[in-house]
Structures are given as C-alpha cells and as structure tokens.
Amino acid sequence: MQVASARFGAIALFFALLGSVCAGELHYLADRDGSAVQAVSNAAPSELVDASGHLLWSVAYDPHADHVYWSDLANGAIRRCNSDGTSVTTVVQRAGAVYRGIVPDGRHNRLYYLDSESNTLNVAAMDGSDETVLLSGLRRPNDLALDPLNGKLYLTDSGQDKVICCDTNGGGEQTVLSGAAIDGVWGIALIPERGEMYLSAHGTNAILRAGLDGSALTNLVTGMETPRGLTADPHHQSLYWVEAESGSVYSAKLDGSESAAIMTNTFPGSRGLVSYESTDRDGDLLPDTWEIAQFGSLDQAGSDDYDGDLLSNLAEHLFGSSPTNSGDTMPLIMTEGLQDHGSGPVPTITLCYEERLDAWVSYATRYRTNLLAGSWALFTNTVDSVLTNVSGEAGTRIITIDASQFDGNAPHFFRVDGDL
Numbered sequence: 001m002q003v004a005s006a007r008f009g010a011i012a013l014f015f016a017l018l019g020s021v022c023a024g025e026l027h028y029l030a031d032r033d034g035s036a037v038q039a040v041s042n043a044a045p046s047e048l049v050d051a052s053g054h055l056l057w058s059v060a061y062d063p064h065a066d067h068v069y070w071s072d073l074a075n076g077a078i079r080r081c082n083s084d085g086t087s088v089t090t091v092v093q094r095a096g097a098v099y100r101g102i103v104p105d106g107r108h109n110r111l112y113y114l115d116s117e118s119n120t121l122n123v124a125a126m127d128g129s130d131e132t133v134l135l136s137g138l139r140r141p142n143d144l145a146l147d148p149l150n151g152k153l154y155l156t157d158s159g160q161d162k163v164i165c166c167d168t169n170g171g172g173e174q175t176v177l178s179g180a181a182i183d184g185v186w187g188i189a190l191i192p193e194r195g196e197m198y199l200s201a202h203g204t205n206a207i208l209r210a211g212l213d214g215s216a217l218t219n220l221v222t223g224m225e226t227p228r229g230l231t232a233d234p235h236h237q238s239l240y241w242v243e244a245e246s247g248s249v250y251s252a253k254l255d256g257s258e259s260a261a262i263m264t265n266t267f268p269g270s271r272g273l274v275s276y277e278s279t280d281r282d283g284d285l286l287p288d289t290w291e292i293a294q295f296g297s298l299d300q301a302g303s304d305d306y307d308g309d310l311l312s313n314l315a316e317h318l319f320g321s322s323p324t325n326s327g328d329t330m331p332l333i334m335t336e337g338l339q340d341h342g343s344g345p346v347p348t349i350t351l352c353y354e355e356r357l358d359a360w361v362s363y364a365t366r367y368r369t370n371l372l373a374g375s376w377a378l379f380t381n382t383v384d385s386v387l388t389n390v391s392g393e394a395g396t397r398i399i400t401i402d403a404s405q406f407d408g409n410a411p412h413f414f415r416v417d418g419d420l
C-alpha cells in the first residue's frame with residue numbers, strides 16, 4: 001500500500017479471479033460400459049487403463065502425484081495409476097463397499113471417499129492406511145468435492161436429496177441444500193474463489209448453481225437426460241458433465257450459456273468425469289510452469305501466501321511481484337500533479353502498477369471515500385490509460401484521473417483488482 005497524500009490514498013487489494021489462460025483441455029472419464037478409464041484431450045479419447053472386470057463409477061485426479069483414481073464397484077475398491085496409465089495400484093478395498101465420490105488431496109496426504117454401502121464419508125492416507133469415518137448416517141452419498149480455500153468438504157446425498165457440508169475433519173456437519181429443487185442431486189463441483197457450487201440432478205434433469213452456503217439456487221441448464229459426473233474448469237469458465245443416458249459429454253459456460261454436446265464419441269452409462277486445464281492441472285489459478293519456477297513444486301495454492309507479506313501468490317502473479325520475497329510487494333503508486341490534456345491544465349492523479357500481458361483477468365480501478373462505511377465502486381472516469389515499458393510478460397499501466405471531479409474536502413481511496 002502506498003499513500004500519496006493526506007487527501008488521496010491508494011490501496012492495492014486484489015481478489016482471485018478466473019478465466020482462460022490458453023486453449024487445450026484434458027478430461028478423465030470413467031467409461032462404464034467400455035470398462036476403461038479414458039483420457040480425453042480435445043474431444044479425442046484414448047484408453048488410459050483397461051478396467052475389464054471393474055464396474056467403474058467415479059474418477060478423480062491428483063495433480064501432486066500425477067495420479068488418476070477410480071472406483072471399482074465390482075470389487076469394492078478404489079484404484080489408481082500414473083497419468084500415463086502405468087502402475088495400477090489398489091489403494092482401498094473392502095468386500096461389499098460401493099465407493100463413489102473420491103477426492104485426493106495430495107497437498108495434505110489425504111484421500112476422501114464416499115461409501116454408499118456403509119453410507120459413510122471416509123478419509124485415509126493416500127496409501128490407504130489410517131482409514132477414519134468422518135460422517136455416517138448418510139443415505140446414498142454420491143459425489144464429493146473439496147473446498148481447499150475454506151477447508152470444507154461438500155457431498156451430494158442422493159437418497160435424501162441433500163447437499164451436505166462439513167469440515168475436513170468431519171466436524172460442523174450441515175445441510176446446505178435439500179428438497180424438490182435438487183431432486184436426484186448427483187454430481188457436485190466447486191469454484192471456491194467465486195463462492196459457487198455447481199450440481200447435476202437427474203430428478204430435475206438440470207445443471208444448477210448455488211452459493212457455497214446454498215443461497216441463490218438457480219437452474220443453469222435444463223432438459224438433460226440423467227446428467228451425472230460434473231466438473232468445473234475455472235480457467236475456461238466452463239462446466240463439463242456426462243449425460244449417462246446418451247453417454248454424451250456436455251459443456252456450458254459457468255452461467256449455463258453455450259450448452260452443447262462436445263464429443264462425437266459417447267460413453268453410455270458413464271458416471272464419473274473430471275477435467276483439467278493443461279497449464280493448471282491442480283486448478284489453483286496459478287500457471288503450473290510459473291508455480292514450478294517460483295516454488296519448485298505445485299504445493300502452493302493461489303490463495304496461499306508463501307512469503308508471508310499478506311499478498312496471496314495469485315496476487316503476486318497477477319501484479320508482477322515476487323511470491324518468494326516478502327520485501328517485494330506489488331506497488332500501486334499514486335502521484336498528484338497538473339496536466340494539460342488539450343483544454344488547459346487540470347489537477348490530476350496518476351495511478352501506476354504492473355500488469356501481466358497474459359492475464360486472464362481484466363484489471364479494474366475502484367474507489368471509495370470512506371474506508372469504514374460504504375463499498376468500493378468501479379471507477380472509469382479516467383482521462384487516459386496507457387500500457388508502457390512492456391517487457392516480457394508484463395507492462396506498466398499508467399492511469400490518469402482528473403482530480404477536479406472530486407470533493408476536495410473528502411479523502412479518496414483507490415485500489416486495483418483483477419476481475420473476471
């Protein structure tokens with residue numbers, strides 16, 4: 001934060017936002033009728049694992065170990081392999097178990113999974129040891145999602161038409177959605193940075209969206225036939241799901257627009273689908289090459305603050321400062337002066353900050369006059385906005401504002417955000 005004068009203050013605060021870095025997408029699909037785990041790239045499937053003798057249900061991906069997980073209902077097992085299909089390993093097995101939703105959390109060496117035979121939510125180490133029941137008394141739990149930002153698990157319970165949330169240790173269980181509006185709720189995906197959950201429901205044959213607290217439930221897409229596994233891709237601002245009846249893979253934008261079947265290959269009976277944007281396989285909004293270059297691994301999340309300077313890794317990425325140096329924070333510099341832009345000299349404020357050229361967000365200036373009351377308002381009444389000193393992946397944005405529009409007796413505070 002830099003304060004330029006008693007009258008005007010500049011504050012840099014930045015929130016995590018989403019969008020597309022580059023084209024290219026990767027899905028993993030549990031192809032039940034074909035008895036294969038499929039890796040699907042740009043609408044072309046290739047068989048990753050021949051799962052003959054397995055009754056496939058869910059599929060999941062762990063970017064940290066680069067492992068693909070699936071549930072095998074025929075043998076009561078959760079299995080995994082490397083992302084090239086090698087080293088198939090049984091992680092968890094119990095006779096009669098009906099394992100459904102799986103969430104590997106490689107950062108914390110935890111594997112969460114639902115068993116709709118014992119009707120429990122469970123956790124184990126990623127080698128299957130130390131299994132613990134986190135929740136019991138469920139009726140037919142189906143799909144599971146992790147909100148790493150807030151340390152919460154969300155599950156769909158199809159037997160009760162409920163979405164249930166709890167802490168990652170099983171505490172704080174609560175029902176966040178229930179009832180006819182989510183009849184037959186099945187798949188769940190989260191984008192915690194947007195505060196949103198997405199659901200598929202085969203009772204209403206809809207794809208739905210709600211807040212993480214269950215508020216503002218909305219049908220995004222209707223008229224499906226038994227939509228099942230659902231996944232959200234924040235970088236493409238897209239949802240993907242499988243429609244079990246036709247076996248089609250669908251996509252839509254996060255608001256439900258542009259809904260369409262995207263593959264000519266179909267996978268009838270399929271239940272599980274996950275998708276990964278190839279430059280951000282761990283889905284934390286940081287391009288993986290940048291993460292590896294900065295941290296040497298994918299262990300840091302966008303919301304983490306590695307160097308403890310109160311700026312998230314994502315903010316440091318978007319605004320060009322070092323995420324590993326607490327002495328390097330993104331400056332938002334403000335100066336005051338007089339400038340002539342064609343109609344005589346006027347008092348001006350100049351704001352200056354670093355912008356990424358490849359950013360998938362749009363940078364936006366906001367202001368307010370009272371830090372204790374009111375809210376930040378978008379500010380667009382600028383005299384000039386130019387990008388200079390372009391070098392490599394970044395440039396310097398210089399915004400000029402006519403200061404005579406402001407009440408000279410009131411303080412004004414400015415900040416810059418990265419917005420969708």
Ligand SMILES: [Ca+2]
Pocket residue numbers: 279280281282283284285286287288291298
């Ligand atoms: Ca990443």
Ligand SMILES: [Ca+2]
Pocket residue numbers: 305306307308309310311312313316323
């Ligand atoms: Ca930081």
Ligand SMILES: [Ca+2]
Pocket residue numbers: 307309311316321322323324325326327328329
């Ligand atoms: Ca820093």
